[in-house]
Amino acid sequence: MRPYELYIGLRYTRAKRRNHFISFISLISMLGIALGVAALIVVLSVMNGFQDELRSRILGVAAHIEISGFDNTLGDWQKVSAESLKTPEVEAAAPYVMGQGLLAYDQAVQGAVVRGIVPNLENGVTDVGRKMRVGSLSALRPGEWGIVLGAELARTLAVGLGDKVTVITPQGQITPAGMVPRLKQFTVVGIFQVGMFEYDSGLALIDLQDAQKLFRTGDHVSGVRLKLDDLYRAPAVARNLSKTLVGDYDIRDWTQSHVNFFRAVQMEKRVMFIILLLIVAVAAFNIVSTLVMVVTDKQPDIAILRTLGASPASIMKIFMVQGAIIGFIGTGLGLLSGVVLALNIGTVVPFIENIVGMKFLSADVYQISELPSKLEWNDVWVIGLVALVLSWLATLYPSWRASRTNPAEALRYE
Numbered sequence: 001m002r003p004y005e006l007y008i009g010l011r012y013t014r015a016k017r018r019n020h021f022i023s024f025i026s027l028i029s030m031l032g033i034a035l036g037v038a039a040l041i042v043v044l045s046v047m048n049g050f051q052d053e054l055r056s057r058i059l060g061v062a063a064h065i066e067i068s069g070f071d072n073t074l075g076d077w078q079k080v081s082a083e084s085l086k087t088p089e090v091e092a093a094a095p096y097v098m099g100q101g102l103l104a105y106d107q108a109v110q111g112a113v114v115r116g117i118v119p120n121l122e123n124g125v126t127d128v129g130r131k132m133r134v135g136s137l138s139a140l141r142p143g144e145w146g147i148v149l150g151a152e153l154a155r156t157l158a159v160g161l162g163d164k165v166t167v168i169t170p171q172g173q174i175t176p177a178g179m180v181p182r183l184k185q186f187t188v189v190g191i192f193q194v195g196m197f198e199y200d201s202g203l204a205l206i207d208l209q210d211a212q213k214l215f216r217t218g219d220h221v222s223g224v225r226l227k228l229d230d231l232y233r234a235p236a237v238a239r240n241l242s243k244t245l246v247g248d249y250d251i252r253d254w255t256q257s258h259v260n261f262f263r264a265v266q267m268e269k270r271v272m273f274i275i276l277l278l279i280v281a282v283a284a285f286n287i288v289s290t291l292v293m294v295v296t297d298k299q300p301d302i303a304i305l306r307t308l309g310a311s312p313a314s315i316m317k318i319f320m321v322q323g324a325i326i327g328f329i330g331t332g333l334g335l336l337s338g339v340v341l342a343l344n345i346g347t348v349v350p351f352i353e354n355i356v357g358m359k360f361l362s363a364d365v366y367q368i369s370e371l372p373s374k375l376e377w378n379d380v381w382v383i384g385l386v387a388l389v390l391s392w393l394a395t396l397y398p399s400w401r402a403s404r405t406n407p408a409e410a411l412r413y414e
Contacts, residue, residue, distance in 0.1 A: 005317040008305075025290045030330035032283025037334025037387050038341065040276040044379050045342035047269045049372030054196075054265065055231075058258060060127035061199045064234045065090075065253045067241070068223030072098075076247075077221045083245055089228045089237045092124030097211035098222040102168040103149075103204060105157040112153055112204045114167060116211020116221075125227040128192050128205070134161055135190025142209040147186035151193035152201035163188045167204075169214060184214055223250075277386065283330070284390035287323045291398030295319060295405075302405045312403035319399040320392070327391020335384050345373040 067084065068074055074095075081093040097116035102109055119137040123129040129137045133151060140146045147165060149157070159165055169182045186206065193200055212218065228234055234253035242251050255262065295302070302315055341348060349371045 041338030
């Protein structure tokens with residue numbers, strides 16, 4: 001009881017003995033679409049995984065939102081912190097003092113960002129306390145002049161726990177001999193490693209009160225850092241805080257602080273999507289050659305159907321059904337294999353590494369030991385829809401040519 005166009009189209013999809021080559025080309029078209037769709041899903045999932053990994057590592061040290069004064073100082077930070085914590089999305093708040101300094105040990109000198117923190121509050125807004133290789137943030141106590149260094153920074157200076165590091169600040173002090181830089185000796189009480197070279201090689205943490213004395217900020221701080229329950233709500237929360245906080249404050253969320261980096265990652269993902277989509281397009285348009293050969297092979301059948309009363313639109317539908325089936329099966333196989341591979345990439349990659357005897361991701365180089373993957377179902381549906389649309393578009397021209405077949409010309413030599 002189904003339409004005869006669908007019935008004949010399904011029959012044409014199954015090859016007879018004399019046209020196995022057409023069936024082979026159809027199979028190649030299906031496999032090409034499946035391979036392109038699967039590759040697109042896996043690559044986008046891996047890029048999503050890398051993006052999330054980078055975001056988590058950056059935000060493990062950077063704050064979701066930073067509030068500071070327009071002159072980079074904040075006097076009423078306790079009030080700002082208390083008002084911010086009234087916002088439901090804000091989980092924690094911590095003050096900080098930020099400054100630049102040169103760290104010297106023996107003959108080694110290295111520039112770094114020196115950040116003053118309150119250890120117990122800092123643990124609420126960053127993951128540094130959970131990324132300590134040796135020592136702990138709690139060892140930073142007021143007046144003891146302790147310092148926590150990034151792993152790469154400690155390696156460059158060749159220091160370890162208990163070593164004395166001299167911090168040289170750019171703010172000088174006037175003496176009878178003229179302007180001289182201020183020096184202060186700190187004891188290394190911890191070393192952290194968050195997996196981001198920018199922070200591991202250029203960040204040093206000291207106690208907030210020690211930082212206020214070192215940079216002569218008095219009771220002021222550089223700002224307050226906030227952690228949210230949902231980092232993707234940061235722009236909206238920042239806008240709300242700018243309305244609720246009374247005063248001249250500079251409120252920046254993480255999307256503004258690292259906008260160029262995340263924009264570059266997103267652009268790379270889009271370009272990769274377009275490049276891999278070309279693979280799907282090439283495979284989909286293989287359907288054109290398949291249907292052209294089928295139309296040529298079925299010229300007598302088309303002529304007979306026309307003489308029996310089939311309209312040009314019906315002939316067009318028959319071959320569109322055949323091409324659509326090729327695209328549907330290929331897309332379905334690609335979606336299934338791509339989803340399975342993306343969900344099990346952590347198992348598949350080590351298996352391949354064992355076979356080839358080579359490590360694809362060295363932790364010493366990439367700071368990660370396994371390939372991250374995050375499957376976004378929206379990507380899956382978009383890829384499947386695009387593949388089906390490309391397959392359908394590929395059927396239009398051959399089907400239109402079939403509908404233009406002249407019965408008399410087709411049967412002339414039969």
